[in-house]
Amino acid sequence: DIQMTQSPSSLSASVGDRVTITCRASQGIDNFLAWFQQQPGKAPKSLIFAASRLQSDVPSRFTGSGSGTDFTLTINSLQPEDFATYYCQQYYNYPPTFGQGTRLEI
Amino acid sequence: EVQLLESGGGLVQPGGSLRLSCAVSGFGVNTFSMAWVRQAPGKGLEWVSAIGGNVPKTYYAASVKGRFSISRDNSKNTLYLQLDSLRVEDTAFYYCAKDRLTSMTPSWLFDVWGRGTLVTVSS
Numbered sequence: 001d002i003q004m005t006q007s008p009s010s011l012s013a014s015v016g017d018r019v020t021i022t023c024r025a026s027q028g029i030d031n032f033l034a035w036f037q038q039q040p041g042k043a044p045k046s047l048i049f050a051a052s053r054l055q056s057d058v059p060s061r062f063t064g065s066g067s068g069t070d071f072t073l074t075i076n077s078l079q080p081e082d083f084a085t086y087y088c089q090q091y092y093n094y095p096p097t098f099g100q101g102t103r104l105e106i
Numbered sequence: 107e108v109q110l111l112e113s114g115g116g117l118v119q120p121g122g123s124l125r126l127s128c129a130v131s132g133f134g135v136n137t138f139s140m141a142w143v144r145q146a147p148g149k150g151l152e153w154v155s156a157i158g159g160n161v162p163k164t165y166y167a168a169s170v171k172g173r174f175s176i177s178r179d180n181s182k183n184t185l186y187l188q189l190d191s192l193r194v195e196d197t198a199f200y201y202c203a204k205d206r207l208t209s210m211t212p213s214w215l216f217d218v219w220g221r222g223t224l225v226t227v228s229s
Binding site: 032034036042043044045046049055087089091093094095096097098099100101 | 143150151152153165167201206212213214215216217218219220221222
């Protein structure tokens, strides 16, 4: 199975800040990488797929980049609703695997 | 509007069984591949099982193979997960998720998730 490793595990920031979360795959996955946001007590929400393509309802302050083994999620000008846990997921092959999550807190 | 609504969770003893349901609205449950993903309390996400669109080929994580069974009822537009021989480590929120692509084979990319149902395995 492909292992997905996120860093950092947790991150403190303030409204208006810019933050970056990284995700590394244990082998090359081309651009088959998705990012999810999970608010406490809620279901995951799809943010980005194909490493950099935003889902239709996701604000443009979210950007994704990377290819191969190294990926980043950047959030510009943090808003209060952005404080949540973020997960990366590879869908390059079966079984799909997730990173351990990055908790973004104030 | 596309919606997924899980139900059927609860408290069960080790070795027991449960059947989870995921009521689908806004599309046909056999139009897309569908999956179950679980999350132990305070932990990360773990893919559990999937079923192909139109063709009912099934897929399972090694941790649940032989104990869990995924299926769907097209007439009820509902996805199911039968959980047998439950273990304490199966305790988790179980989410159903829709595959993004309309293909027989899962793309493993999930674009819509339900709110989840909690399964607690404890004596």
